[in-house]
Amino acid sequence: MVKRIFVLNRLSTTLINPVKYIIVALHGCIMVETKEILDILEDYDKDNIAIATVCSHSSLQIFDGARKEGFRTIGICMGAPPKFYNAFPKAKPDEFFVVKDYKEILSKADELAAKNAIIIPHGSFVEYLGAENFQKLRLPTYGNRRVLEWESDRDMSRKWLELAGIKMPKQIKNPEDIDSPMMVKYYGAKGGMGFFVVKNYSDFKKRINPAEKYTIQEFVLGTRYYMHYFYSPIKNDGYSLSKGTLELLGIDRRVESNADEIFRIGSPTELAEAGIYPTFVVTGNLPLIVRESLLPRIFEMGEKVVEKSLELFGGMIGPFCLEAVVTDLLELKVFEISARIVAGTNLFVSGSPYSDLIDEKLSMGRRIAREIRMARDMGLLSEVIS
Numbered sequence: 001m002v003k004r005i006f007v008l009n010r011l012s013t014t015l016i017n018p019v020k021y022i023i024v025a026l027h028g029c030i031m032v033e034t035k036e037i038l039d040i041l042e043d044y045d046k047d048n049i050a051i052a053t054v055c056s057h058s059s060l061q062i063f064d065g066a067r068k069e070g071f072r073t074i075g076i077c078m079g080a081p082p083k084f085y086n087a088f089p090k091a092k093p094d095e096f097f098v099v100k101d102y103k104e105i106l107s108k109a110d111e112l113a114a115k116n117a118i119i120i121p122h123g124s125f126v127e128y129l130g131a132e133n134f135q136k137l138r139l140p141t142y143g144n145r146r147v148l149e150w151e152s153d154r155d156m157s158r159k160w161l162e163l164a165g166i167k168m169p170k171q172i173k174n175p176e177d178i179d180s181p182m183m184v185k186y187y188g189a190k191g192g193m194g195f196f197v198v199k200n201y202s203d204f205k206k207r208i209n210p211a212e213k214y215t216i217q218e219f220v221l222g223t224r225y226y227m228h229y230f231y232s233p234i235k236n237d238g239y240s241l242s243k244g245t246l247e248l249l250g251i252d253r254r255v256e257s258n259a260d261e262i263f264r265i266g267s268p269t270e271l272a273e274a275g276i277y278p279t280f281v282v283t284g285n286l287p288l289i290v291r292e293s294l295l296p297r298i299f300e301m302g303e304k305v306v307e308k309s310l311e312l313f314g315g316m317i318g319p320f321c322l323e324a325v326v327t328d329l330l331e332l333k334v335f336e337i338s339a340r341i342v343a344g345t346n347l348f349v350s351g352s353p354y355s356d357l358i359d360e361k362l363s364m365g366r367r368i369a370r371e372i373r374m375a376r377d378m379g380l381l382s383e384v385i386s
Contacts, residue, residue, distance in 0.1 A: 031135040031146075034386050041140040041385055044116045046376055050074050051369060052097070052117040055082050057124035058341050058365065060091040061349045065366030067094075069373050074117055078102060102128040109138045118142055118385065120368060122341050126152075140385045142368060143317040147339040150313060154187055154215045157337055164308035166301055166334050169218035169325075175204045181219040183335075186212045195280040207277070220333050222325040225288060226252045226344045228352075229302045229320050230367050234380050239299060243310065246302050248295075249319075249364050250352035252344030255284040285344040289353050290326070297332060305337065317384050318371065319345070319364050341368065 051066035052074035053059050063073040067090070075081070075093030078101060085092040097112065099105055105112075106129075112119075119125075119141040126134050131152040135145060150156045161168055172178065178201050185195050186209075197219055198204045208214065230247040238245035259278040271277070290298065301322060309316045316339045323336040345364035348355060355362040375384045 032138050036138065037140055037386055038382050040113055040138065041381060044113075044140070046116075046381075048072070048116050049372070049376065050094075050115050050117045051120060051372070052076060052112060052115075053120040053122060054102070054125040054128060055085070055093070055096075056128075057122040058343055058346055059093075059122070060088060061346055061363045061365035062120050062122070062341070062368065063093050063365070064091040064349060065363050066369040068366050069369035071369055071373070074112070074115060076105060076112075103130075103133065105129060106133060106137060112139055118372060120341070121145070123338065123343065126340070140381075142372060142384060143340065144314055144386050146313045146386070147309065147316040150309075151337065151339040152187070154185065154213075158215075160308060160312060161305065161334060161337060163312070164304040166304060166322075167332065169220045169333055169335050171218070172216050175208070175216060176201050178204055178216065183217045183219045184208065184214055185217065186214050193281050196277060217335060220325040220327065220335070222327040222333075224253050225290060225324050225326055225332075226254065226285075226342065227298055227302070227322050227324065228252070228342065228345050228348075228364060229306075229322065230318060230364065230371075231302075231306045231316065231320065232371055233315060233317060233383050234371070234375055234378060239303075241303055241306055243315075246299065246306060247355075247358060247367075248298065248302070249355040249358070249362070249367060250345060250348045251288045251290060251354070252285045252347055253288050254282045254344065255286060256280045257283045282343070285347050287347045287352065291330075294326070294330065294332070301332065301334065309339075317386075318368055341365070 050072040051062065053062050053076065055075040055077040059075065063075065066073050073093040074095055074097050075085070076097045076099065078099055081096040081098065099108060117139060119137070119139050121134065121141060121143065126148065129137070131148045135148060150160050158168065158171065172182070178198060180199070182198055183195060184198060184204065196207050198207065227248065228250040230249055231244060232247070233244040235245045238247060257279060259280050265271070266274070305322065306315065319341040321338040321342040321344070322334050323338065324332050324334045326332055341364050349363045351361045351363065371384060375381045
C-alpha cells in the first residue's frame with residue numbers, strides 16, 4: 001500500500017514543498033483531519049466549554065487558570081481520582097473523568113465531546129497516550145497537534161531549529177567519533193530519564209541500550225535556562241511577528257537527580273571507578289531571571305522558531321520552551337525544544353517577574369485559558385484548535 005503523507009498548513013492553503021523540507025510519517029498513523037475536529041467543535045455549547053487535561057505534570061495550574069478565566073474543568077485520571085487534589089481546592093477539577101488506562105481516552109472521546117471538552121496537551125499527557133495516538137484523538141485540542149511530528153523526533157526538531165538559524169550543540173552520528181564529553185539522549189519526553197554523559201566510545205558501549213533510538217550531542221558547559229514562551233496567532237499588540245505576537249512568561253532551571261548532588265561524595269574519577277554515574281531525571285525546578293541584556297536575543301530566538309514553524313507546518317500555537325545553555329561568553333546554545341506547556345511553569349502559578357509585566361498573577365495555565373476565551377469571544381477558535 002502506498003502511503004501519502006501531507007503536512008497541513010492551517011494558516012495557509014499552500015502545501016509544503018516536500019523537496020525543500022523533511023516530511024515525517026508517524027509509522028503509518030492516520031492523523032485526524034482538522035476539519036473533522038472543527039466540525040466537532042461546531043456542535044459545542046460555546047458558553048459552556050470545559051478545559052480538560054490529564055491529572056499530572058502541570059494540571060494544577062491549568063485547572064486553576066481555567067477556573068480564573070471562567071471555564072469548567074475536567075481532570076482525566078486512571079483509576080481513582082488522585083486524593084492530593086483535595087489539598088488544593090482552587091486547582092481541583094470540577095469533575096474527574098476516570099479511565100482504566102490512558103489509551104481508553106481514544107474510545108471515550110465522544111463522552112468528553114458531549115461535555116464540550118477542549119483538551120490541553122502537556123508532556124505527561126502526550127507521553128502516556130503516545131504521540132501517534134494523540135494524533136488520532138478526535139477531540140478539539142488546544143494548539144496545532146501537527147507540531148508533534150517535528151517535536152517528538154529529535155532529528156526533525158533539530159532540523160526545525162537549524163532551519164530557523166538557532167545555534168545548537170554539535171551532533172555526531174557515529175559513536176566511534178566521540179572524543180570529548182557528549183550527552184546521549186533517548187527519544188521522547190521522559191523528564192531527563194535515560195540521558196547520560198560519555199567521554200569516549202568505550203563509555204558509550206557500556207551504557208547504551210541498543211534497542212532505544214538516541215542522539216549524541218556535544219555537552220556544552222554553562223548555565224541551563226529553560227525559557228517559557230507563548231505564541232498567540234490572534235493577538236496583535238505586543239512583540240509582533242508576521243502573524244500574532246510572542247510573549248515570555250518565565251524562565252526556570254531544572255533540579256536533576258543525581259547530577260546536582262553526586263560530586264559531594266567523590267571526584268568524577270572516583271565515582272566512575274565505583275560505577276556511579278550522573279543521572280538527569282528531573283525532580284523539581286528553580287526560578288531564574290537572566291541578565292536584561294540577553295532579553296533581545298532570547299526574543300529573537302523565539303521569533304525565529306515561531307516564524308519557521310509557520311512556514312514548515314502552519315505554526316505551533318501557545319506555549320513552548322527553548323532549553324538552552326548560556327556559556328561564559330554569553331553565547332546561547334539551544335539543545336532542545338518543547339512545543340507545549342512545560343512543568344517548569346509550575347513555579348509561576350501566581351506569576352513570574354516576566355509575566356507580571358504583562359499582567360499580574362498570570363500563569364501559563366491561565367494564559368492558555370485566556371487565549372481560548374479570547375478566541376471564542378472573537379469567533380476565532382478555529383485559529384487555536386486542531
